[in-house]
Amino acid sequence: MLTRVSMVVEELDEAIFDRQTRTSIINNDLQDSIRRLRVLIPGCGALGSAVASLLVRMGVRFLRIVDYDFVEPSNYPRTSSLGLLESLGNTPKVIACESMIRRLNPYVEVDSVYGWISSMNAKELIDGVDVVMDGLDNLKARSFIAREAWAAGIPYVYTGVSDRYYNVTVFKPGYTPCFDCIFSVPREEKGGIPVLAPTVYVAASTAVIALVKLLRNDWKPALLVGDVYSGSLESIPLSKEGCRCKQESVSGEYIVDDVRGRKVVYTRYSSVFSKLEHASIEGCNLAYRDAWRMILSCGRNIITVYRDGTLLCSTGKCDDALISRLIGAIE
Numbered sequence: 001m002l003t004r005v006s007m008v009v010e011e012l013d014e015a016i017f018d019r020q021t022r023t024s025i026i027n028n029d030l031q032d033s034i035r036r037l038r039v040l041i042p043g044c045g046a047l048g049s050a051v052a053s054l055l056v057r058m059g060v061r062f063l064r065i066v067d068y069d070f071v072e073p074s075n076y077p078r079t080s081s082l083g084l085l086e087s088l089g090n091t092p093k094v095i096a097c098e099s100m101i102r103r104l105n106p107y108v109e110v111d112s113v114y115g116w117i118s119s120m121n122a123k124e125l126i127d128g129v130d131v132v133m134d135g136l137d138n139l140k141a142r143s144f145i146a147r148e149a150w151a152a153g154i155p156y157v158y159t160g161v162s163d164r165y166y167n168v169t170v171f172k173p174g175y176t177p178c179f180d181c182i183f184s185v186p187r188e189e190k191g192g193i194p195v196l197a198p199t200v201y202v203a204a205s206t207a208v209i210a211l212v213k214l215l216r217n218d219w220k221p222a223l224l225v226g227d228v229y230s231g232s233l234e235s236i237p238l239s240k241e242g243c244r245c246k247q248e249s250v251s252g253e254y255i256v257d258d259v260r261g262r263k264v265v266y267t268r269y270s271s272v273f274s275k276l277e278h279a280s281i282e283g284c285n286l287a288y289r290d291a292w293r294m295i296l297s298c299g300r301n302i303i304t305v306y307r308d309g310t311l312l313c314s315t316g317k318c319d320d321a322l323i324s325r326l327i328g329a330i331e
């Protein structure tokens with residue numbers, strides 16, 4: 001039965017990709033490469049959803065998508081995975097993106113990961129994929145992914161959007177400089193940057209073309225800088241020479257980081273809810289829980305605990321003693 005279904009799907013593919021494989025860019029062999037491609041998309045907001053939508057429609061059959069965040073009404077103008085009513089619901093972005101992919105093509109394999117991205121899990125997320133297509137909106141998460149992709153020897157197609165402007169570049173060991181050569185991660189990044197909806201779609205399309213060029217061995221190392229309003233696209237050549245960056249992996253059971261002025265603790269522990277529910281943590285009470293998050297009230301500190309074991313100090317400073325008590329309860 002399964003064989004018959006897959007035969008039907010293959011015949012259907014010929015019809016679906018008829019116009020695509022008649023272009024000057026994608027022949028049948030390249031279509032086959034696209035079909036076999038396993039893609040990681042970290043970040044399922046506007047950019048990640050637009051990239052996922054294009055890749056599925058072009059024939060990609062495996063996507064791993066990752067996000068910890070929830071949809072908000074302000075996501076609606078830019079995000080192809082969201083109808084207006086969906087943008088009002090308190091749904092994880094990764095679930096909204098997965099629903100979109102399943103609606104677009106039920107034969108696509110989707111590996112949805114609800115959680116934060118850090119050096120704790122970046123290696124695991126990269127495992128088994130051929131390429132990373134950026135859907136992130138901050139340089140810290142990008143640097144975690146970029147380092148592991150570099151270490152694994154797979155290309156990372158970086159895309160940044162802001163207002164009417166966008167950047168696209170590729171990091172590929174042996175061909176381009178690494179992420180750390182191009183970007184220095186600021187101590188603090190601002191959230192909620194302004195973005196014009198068409199910028200997302202032009203940027204996503206440019207990123208997917210970069211991927212097609214990689215598949216054709218036709219990518220010339222460059223940083224593309226575009227402006228959708230003026231229509232300009234500048235290509236700044238990059239050289240792989242001179243990369244002296246150390247690519248160190250982080251060891252240890254947890255790391256404390258700063259994300260947009262708030263303390264975040266990434267841990268190696270997942271499924272921490274039941275442990276926390278039954279633990280008595282000095283000075284802390286369980287204030288809320290749903291399937292995805294639980295909120296602990298610890299004096300002046302409000303701490304959101306995510307299902308993947310990430311702790312976010314929503315308010316307060318969360319001193320080292322409190323963090324040690326929480327880690328003690330979940331390890």
Ligand SMILES: [Zn+2]
Nearest residue numbers: 178181243245
């Ligand atoms: Zn470098």
